[in-house]
Amino acid sequence: MRIGVVTFPGTLDDRDALRAVRLAGGEPVSLWHGDDDLQAVDAVVLPGGFSYGDYLRAGAISGFAPVMGKLVDAAKGGLPVLGICNGFQILCETHLLPGAMIKNAHRSFLCRDQPLRIENNRTAWTTEYAEGQVIRVPLKNQDGQYVADDRTLAQLEDEGRVVFRYVAGATHGPAGFEANPNGSRHDIAGITNEAGNVVGLMPHPEHAVEAGFGPDQPGEGTRTGTDGLGLFTSVLRSLVA
Template sequence: MKIGVVTFPGSLDDVDARRAARLAGHEAVALWHGDHDLGGVDAVILPGGFSYGDYLRCGAIARFAPVMQEVVDAARGGMPVLGICNGFQILCESHLLPGALIRNDHRKFGCLDQRLVIENNRTSWTSAYADGQEVTIVLKNGEGSFVADEKTLDMLEAEGRVVARYVGNPNGSQRAIAGITNEAGNVVGLMPHPEHAVEDLCGPGTDGLGFFTSLGAVGLLSA
């Protein structure tokens, strides 16, 4: 598959995301925040970093980038979209996913190898995992605490839209939620960084590679 990785001013992990996509056997191409089309890609990754310097709110300016209108339209049409860390924040700001990401409850930036449980393997980005599989990938954030009102949280739980949950709770996320999906299963937001766990040489191992090898496999929520 041809995967486009968007670079915003302040993105940090766009190169890492493209590398992860290539290691998973895909063609990876760079998209720019000012682009007005997606260049025929089959999927999009919004990478981690500090888009537009995180002014106003994390992801609040990036949602208005020209490329995001194309991403939103494509996502609503069924294209797989993965938002990692800042990308997750952008997906929430763009209303492709509910909830918000706020300052960690300990008020510090955290960077650690974090254990997760995969709770939904029926999305475009998680079908390579077993339901309930425990993985370890990198977590690095200052505003990674997922919050939503109780009605939304109950809805996410009832519809099986919690994609991954922290083992422990490193940042105060409500119900230890690390990632969620939209109703169709093609849009996933994940606070930890799977692109930093795709080879044994660097990072905590290869547990993150499944987020990229999942693309193209059958297993959408709508199936």
């Protein structure tokens, strides 16, 4: 299966995402922001970074890129799309996902290994996980606080569209490791659309796909670091289901 990864000016993690697709068993396809051709891919990843320098708002300018016109239409037609960090911000800016991302509550850049609980394993990107499973992937952002009005938050909760939630690290990291790293409403780390084909999350699963290079799992004695790979294997499985 062909999985496209879009590069915008200022994208940082496109090569990591392409590698994650390859390690999962897919065919990685590089897509350019200035093209309006999705090259017949079967799914798309919007990777992390600081597209257009985060000028205006994080992800705002990218929403007007030629490739996004095609992508928005394709996503509404069922194409699986994953937005990671800046990609999540772009999905919110294009209204493929509700809500918005603002500066972290502590007003500073954050970088750490982050425990997440899988709240919804029925999306195109999460079927390889168990509901309630806690995974650990890197988190790095400065505009990572997810906000939405009360009605939208209630709808997301009622419809089971919260996919990832920040959890405390008492048993998965140092004591006092606070659950919510950036002030996101309802401890939300990632959400999905109604159809379950579009998912956005702030943490970086593409940095946790290869043993020895991803985050430690405390108490296991050896480095595992592959908790993020399931997102990429999930979409490949969903495409052939």
